[in-house]
Amino acid sequence: KQEVTQIPAALSVPEGENLVLNCSFTDSAIYNLQWFRQDPGKGLTSLLLIQSSQREQTSGRLNASLDKSSGRSTLYIAASQPGDSATYLCAVAITQGGSEKLVFGKGTKLTVNP
Amino acid sequence: DTEVTQTPKHLVMGMTNKKSLKCEQHMGHRAMYWYKQKAKKPPELMFVYSYEKLSINESVPSRFSPECPNSSLLNLHLHALQPEDSALYLCASSLRQAFQPQHFGDGTRLSIL
Numbered sequence: 001k002q003e004v005t006q007i008p009a010a011l012s013v014p015e016g017e018n019l020v021l022n023c024s025f026t027d028s029a030i031y032n033l034q035w036f037r038q039d040p041g042k043g044l045t046s047l048l049l050i051q052s053s054q055r056e057q058t059s060g061r062l063n064a065s066l067d068k069s070s071g072r073s074t075l076y077i078a079a080s081q082p083g084d085s086a087t088y089l090c091a092v093a094i095t096q097g098g099s100e101k102l103v104f105g106k107g108t109k110l111t112v113n114p
Numbered sequence: 115d116t117e118v119t120q121t122p123k124h125l126v127m128g129m130t131n132k133k134s135l136k137c138e139q140h141m142g143h144r145a146m147y148w149y150k151q152k153a154k155k156p157p158e159l160m161f162v163y164s165y166e167k168l169s170i171n172e173s174v175p176s177r178f179s180p181e182c183p184n185s186s187l188l189n190l191h192l193h194a195l196q197p198e199d200s201a202l203y204l205c206a207s208s209l210r211q212a213f214q215p216q217h218f219g220d221g222t223r224l225s226i227l
Binding site: 034036041042043044045046049089091096099100101102104105106107 | 164221
């Protein structure tokens with residue numbers, strides 16, 4: 001059974017710091033990995049999607065890497081801002097019974113202090 | 115603003131009530147999803163519709179009944195819910211059910227009295 005773990009569960013940093021969020025998964029048979037952001041009481045906003053054949057994706061200050069063989073992904077946030085404060089979730093896409101589903105980690109709650 | 119619209123934003127209902135949650139998207143996506151999210155937990159998949167047909171039911175109790183009347187609309191009918199069903203219910207859509215990025219709505223916050 002696929003399990004996704006995110007470390008740390010919570011992180012507090014001063015504004016301007018570069019930071020890394022970690023995600024690991026137990027089964028390397030994934031089709032892609034997606035990083036989401038969730039603000040309190042809101043839905044999920046997709047940040048980056050890395051296909052299983054890719055090693056990294058970049059969007060602005062965000063860079064996500066994927067090492068499928070070791071079952072790891074990292075989300076790098078450069079020059080953090082208070083507006084980056086949110087919970088960050090990673091999810092892997094797998095097949096189950098011939099259909100696709102996402103398996104989520106529990107998330108990392110990020111607080112960026114002004 | 116999200117491109118997946120969910121209504122209502124909040125819903126309070128008694129255990130004997132019947133209510134429905136609604137989800138709408140106009141992005142031409144042909145896969146739509148219902149998730150349940152409890153506080154401080156990740157979303158849990160409930161149902162997946164692909165081309166208006168139910169393709170995944172994650173052993174959800176029958177008091178939750180999904181419906182996909184057309185490619186833009188997804189409903190979740192609720193009946194005789196339990197207090198433990200209180201949660202944030204999220205709808206998502208993707209271009210196809212083939213490992214495409216999922217786009218989420220802001221959810222309906224459901225409270226069962």
